[in-house]
Amino acid sequence: MLDVWELASVLAKFLLYLGVLASAGLILVRVAFRRTTSRAHGPICRQASVLAFLGLLAAGFGFLLQGAALAGDVSGMADPEMLGLLWHTPVGTRLLLVVVGLALVLGGLRVPRLGLWIAAAGCLLALWSFTRTGHIAGMESFWFELLLLLHLAGIAFWIGILSPLRTLAGEAGSLAEAAMLGHRFGRTASVTVPVLLVAGIVMAWRLIGGLPALVTTAYGLTLLGKVTAVAVLLAAAAANKLRFVPAMKKGDESAASLLRRSITLEWIAICAILLLTAALTVGPELPPRSAL
Numbered sequence: 001m002l003d004v005w006e007l008a009s010v011l012a013k014f015l016l017y018l019g020v021l022a023s024a025g026l027i028l029v030r031v032a033f034r035r036t037t038s039r040a041h042g043p044i045c046r047q048a049s050v051l052a053f054l055g056l057l058a059a060g061f062g063f064l065l066q067g068a069a070l071a072g073d074v075s076g077m078a079d080p081e082m083l084g085l086l087w088h089t090p091v092g093t094r095l096l097l098v099v100v101g102l103a104l105v106l107g108g109l110r111v112p113r114l115g116l117w118i119a120a121a122g123c124l125l126a127l128w129s130f131t132r133t134g135h136i137a138g139m140e141s142f143w144f145e146l147l148l149l150l151h152l153a154g155i156a157f158w159i160g161i162l163s164p165l166r167t168l169a170g171e172a173g174s175l176a177e178a179a180m181l182g183h184r185f186g187r188t189a190s191v192t193v194p195v196l197l198v199a200g201i202v203m204a205w206r207l208i209g210g211l212p213a214l215v216t217t218a219y220g221l222t223l224l225g226k227v228t229a230v231a232v233l234l235a236a237a238a239a240n241k242l243r244f245v246p247a248m249k250k251g252d253e254s255a256a257s258l259l260r261r262s263i264t265l266e267w268i269a270i271c272a273i274l275l276l277t278a279a280l281t282v283g284p285e286l287p288p289r290s291a292l
Helices: 004-032 038-071 074-078 080-087 090-108 115-131 142-170 175-208 211-216 218-249 253-282
Strands: none
Touching: 004 038, 004 090, 004 115, 004 142, 004 253, 038 074, 038 080, 038 090, 038 142, 074 080, 080 090, 090 115, 115 142, 142 175, 142 253, 175 218, 175 253, 218 253
């Protein structure tokens, strides 16, 4: 059972994941589909800015919580000596990368012409920060860190498409644009999603070691819950690609409403995935290596 500090840490990490991945995803989608998302440039920039700011707040709050955990008391959140010690650990390195990366996002979105590329570079830096701590960092393998970065970039790209697509699907006269954006993302996803799944399976297998640990340990059961949420997400995405977007291309306006509902379901699944991911990094321990 998680105590109050662990619950606070889970919340901070959930908000950090949401802020970084969603802001990064919006920027990556804007860069990848510049023509199709040109009408949504303003809303995308505003949403990405809000989410990046949320990520900064969550990163700072999470760092202070780590100080409290290190001190064993709430006073550690404001103890300069304790926070100074923490700054020289991988936790401090991650905070620095997140802050610099999201600052580039916020600054880049306000710079004409090259601003999107500056923001995109900031996104990658913020995503790379997640390789500095956690179970993958303990592997001490550059290739696993690179695999995690690709995995996170794929997740971010998926999250980033949802808001622009939902907005376009709900606007009068934008049915064709929404269908085109959905179609283009579907073609991209046919390549990125298998890579995303393979990366996730390889990392999960490397961490838990086999199927027995998946059903006999707290970590494995939490991971199983995450897999279930991923299955829901994939089912909703399949409905979008195979039914709703093709119907929208044929001019069926009712399909746009169904697409918006499906995207709402995807958001629920994504929030569940991010929350369970946060819980995995705070709560249950990995199965012992001797049991793998």
